[in-house]
Amino acid sequence: MSKFTIDEELLAQIESLQSLLKNNVAGMFGGNRQSKSFGSSCEFADYRDYLPGDDINRIDWNAYARFDKLYEKLYYDERQMHTRIYIDASRSMVHADDSKAQASLRIAACLAYLSVCEMDKVSIYAIHGDKIEEIISSMVGKESYISAINKLNDVEFYGDSRISEAILPAKVGRGDGYSVIISDFLTDDNYENAIDHLVSKKRDVLCVQVLSADEINPQMRGKMHLFDSEDTNKTYRKKIDRDIVRAYKEALRFVIERIKNYCQAREATYLLAPANASLFDIFFGTMIDLGVLK
């Protein structure tokens, strides 16, 4: 597979974006992300009665003058999130052409950059079979991004990937940011438990389905005997004509709707990213429309 590249100009544009988290952030370390809990940020949140031992610097003396009672001013807390990106590294992502793999890595890299810019930690994993392989661990700051992001080129795409079996046993964190699954999701249901699990951990889940142009609009015609790149026992033998292609497209639509509905039901976000679509369109178009970014 050829090495992926990212346009620096695009990264500069991505810096202007901001990710929107649905769940209350619960990071361990202070950061740039506003938490629902009260802390020490500059943003005023509420008042409460002063209790002995409270910091007297937060007493609102104006309120005392008016009500003759001591009130403590409360401020939102700001936490550092941990964005976890899971890349489906199965053979189906790279067979025939590596456009899907390239697209997956670029999306992952851009999301990682966005998180890094927001002072969040970023970890990137590759899913191989029922295991996840940490590619980049807890990357913080642009400098470490620049030094670490090249590791994505070391990702090898082979075998199959069982998303749920890989993610469920892994340490996924709790309420501390995004979990992004990038895959073609060309499977019956092995991603559903993973989504449930991540949602239950109060993580914002983003499922990015990457499909190649030929998967969206197959061009092959005539008598074909197709073999699955991940499992050669899976074959499809048919004379592919208009009717078959029409049925294929309906099946694809069904698969997309199924995962989309599943995500919606669990307040996860689904994003279809054609491999040949530009990253700019994905980030500044689709993701903003979906409310993932602003």
Added chain:
Amino acid sequence: MSFMYPLCLLALLGIPAVIIIYILRSQYTEQTVNSTYIWTLSEKFLKRRNPLSGLTGIIALILQLLMVLLITLALVKPIITLKDAANEYCFILDASASMNMSDGEKTRFEKGKDEIEDVISSSKRGSEYTLIYVNDEATTIYEGVSSKKTALKLLSELEPSYAGSNIDSAKMIAQEFFNKSPSTETYLVTDKSYNMHQNVTIIDVSGDENNYGITDVICQVNTEIDGTSVLTVGGKLNSYKKPTSLRVEAYVDGADAPSGSGEFMILPTTDGTEFELGKIKLDKPSYSSVRVVIANEDALFSDNEVIIYNAKNEKQYKTIIVSEAPFFLEASIDAVGDYDVISVSPEEFEAKYKNSSFGLYIFDSYVPAELPQSGTVWMINANQSVSGAGFSYRSEVVLKEPCDMEKSTSSQSTIRALLKGVNAKDLYLIKYLRYSTSGDYMTLLSTDGIPLVMAGENDFGNRMVLFAFDIHDSNIALTGDFVSLVDNLINYSFPSVLDSTSYIAGEEIIINTVANCESVKVISPSGKTKYLDTQKTMNTYVLGESGTYTVEVNAGGSIRTHSFFSETPYGERAPKTVEQNFSIIGTPSRDRLDGEFDPTIIIFVLIALIFAADWMVYMYEKRQLR
């Protein structure tokens, strides 16, 4: 069923070829894809497919195999035999002058050809066709032709004649065909009606047209008191169907405007109605030609015009008499006409005139070393042979007593013409010569069967007269018979190109070859040209058309033109005639010919249909794979 080109069955090898191509094309292309998940899932979404979709391949194969089979069939040209389905046809096509009558659109002859064409076209393949073309004589154009194309092509090339119709002769030929094959269907295509007919289908192509024509023309030149010449043109006209007012015009010497004209009410009569135009003043003593025409249009144009030519004296040739005593000859020639004659002695001839050209050479008791190669030659008392003369001298017979001369009793027209006015009574001679002659000589006078005066041709194709005696050894020169004989022989020696200036179409005429003739060209009214053989003293020529014929004679470098008119036969002018009987005698049999059916057209239609179906299947498949 039989095949015309059985070798083409090899084209069936295309069938395994098509099957192999089908098998090769039916192979599935193997390909590894990212995932077969959606493809497999698509089975659930596959709606009821067009049953054709899965069968297009096998349908295309079946169609292509059928096409190979049909193309092979088309190549081998199968012929299906149909028992007793074909006929033998015998067509008698009347091509007489009356068949030229037209209703304004088509002539009767064209209608007749159309009728025959219809019968041939609708007949079963395998039939045989015979066509008899009838005018003055019946001619079998083709016999037992089985190809419709050939039969129709030869039919289309036929043109009507301007002659009479000898249907009886055609009937004899048709009877022969019927006798040979009693199943023959005979068709008589004519414009005549028959009261009775048997074993023949009469196709009457006559219409309701009227015809009128000139049946006789008389031109009379008279000299008026003031010395001018006037021409009176008269004759007879006939309107064959109903009374008609006809305008008659006369054109003298090729004038563009009518020199005289008149309007006459003509009734349908047997002999015709007389007419006479007013006096036409002539600029010269006589006329060269008078063209009389009926200005009204009718069904047959050819009998509406007659041209009368004034025959001229053509005997304008020089004569040389080579004799020591030419008196009798000079006197007799002088007596019969104004001829340019010179008399020389043999020595003078050898010295001066040996290489000169004359129309007539008379060698009296003198034999030249070489026979003149042009001009007529009379040899009198030639006591030796000469090369090319057609005779050889044998002996001299001296009689003790004079013997009588007898004239030929032959009915041959030429001999009769040469002996016209010769009584041959009390003619005798006392000495004669015996010759051996070739078959070209006719004996005019003889004694005891020994030829004395003969006429014929020499080896150069020139006319020759042979006197086997010295005129002085006979009393013939002292009788009137000699003048008559010399006159006849002069006419024979200087023949007119034509005997008449008016003939009937269909006639066989004689065109004489004149002295020193280099070429004779006959030009018909339609412009057809024919050159006659100048080596012959006379040629026969059949007048196939009606109108003015021109004969161009090139004699001695000068070209002289003779015109004569060929009239439509009188019997062919009536629009409708009724004949008594046309019967083919015999009992028709039912032994018909085996017919043939050529399914080639059906095969080609099927090929086209299958090709269209295959194309549709291909387009459907192409659309499905889009």
